[in-house]
Amino acid sequence: MKTGLGASTNTIGRLPKYLRCLQELEDQGISRVSSTGIAERLSLTPSQIRQDLAQFGSFGAQGYGYDVKLLANCIREILGINKSHNVIIVGVGSIGRALLTHLEFQGNNYHVVAGFDTDYGVIGKTVNDTPVYHVDELIDFLGEVDVDLCVLAVPKEHAKHTALSLAKNGVPAIWNLTNVDLELGNYDVLVENMHFLDSLFSLTFYLEATSKTKEKAFA
């Protein structure tokens, strides 16, 4: 699919993988890598990587490869994660709280400015230095603070109306972890639906398929 942004959704989907690979190389003190080197680590073809990167400019040199640090920075710039983003988390339950403490929001320029919940056990407290407010204060908050991105981690049954309220109040992007598909086509909001279980189910498919193949081989 073409995105109208000069690169396909598949290409854009692969950029974070390239960045992750480059960060690991940096951690290992490796300063230069070929497209073949990246390809091997990610089970892709070198030409795929060269094609993807060529859509955004000219990186690396024939025979030399890529400067790991430089390419990582370029990809951060392409992804826009070199810029600072204000993030709120709506739904500070177990998943929301885990992300607050576990995800490297800060290291990636995501500034979690507030959490919102309905649970008085967490309201008025801070989680990982982030203040948590009652969800009733959300709309007022959005009127006062520029929020770039909302992590939506409320229970399933609250997903749709909460998302609608975020969209109506000008939140430009929702990272949706509720396992409900959100369709907000009528609003000026970007939604990324992230489905944990889809990935677990795919794995289960391959597990069952493999065990069937083994059964056949031993039959």
Added chain:
Amino acid sequence: MKTGLGASTNTIGRLPKYLRCLQELEDQGISRVSSTGIAERLSLTPSQIRQDLAQFGSFGAQGYGYDVKLLANCIREILGINKSHNVIIVGVGSIGRALLTHLEFQGNNYHVVAGFDTDYGVIGKTVNDTPVYHVDELIDFLGEVDVDLCVLAVPKEHAKHTALSLAKNGVPAIWNLTNVDLELGNYDVLVENMHFLDSLFSLTFYLEATSKTKEKAFA
């Protein structure tokens, strides 16, 4: 990509989405749906859905559409999630614990038989009825209990050697949430790398791209 299993990885990746859509329809009391009805809900084309499903057999009838419940059960069977699977969680930190309480493991026939950690704050306790043991007991445990799948949620720096130990001790599938790419090609183990941040980064790309487009429009 062909999987050698009669269906492409893309098709298999879409099956959980179809199942999720059908489950939502069931929850809404809808018993019959056309490929167009599914397509609209998932922003796909009807022909894509018909092609995907045709790879696994003949479902639905021209002009009638699909029986929601029946098709959901068929997809559960194709994915293998109608069968019972024994699951362990290695790394019962915030993400591991959130998944234990949040994910619908039980409703999907995943039986979480044990958790493993190095933190004495959680060892010897139960989380959501699942007993948590010291990670030193893992290998003995694997010798005694048939484990189908391991949810790997240890800190980054322990990802590789823990995964290797799981593979060497016969765990057939690892659902890897460590944000480290695991390559265990030499072992007879399936690995599904699930990267939270990739999805957040893609969303950020679109957010930045959209705001650039808007800036241009107003320039």
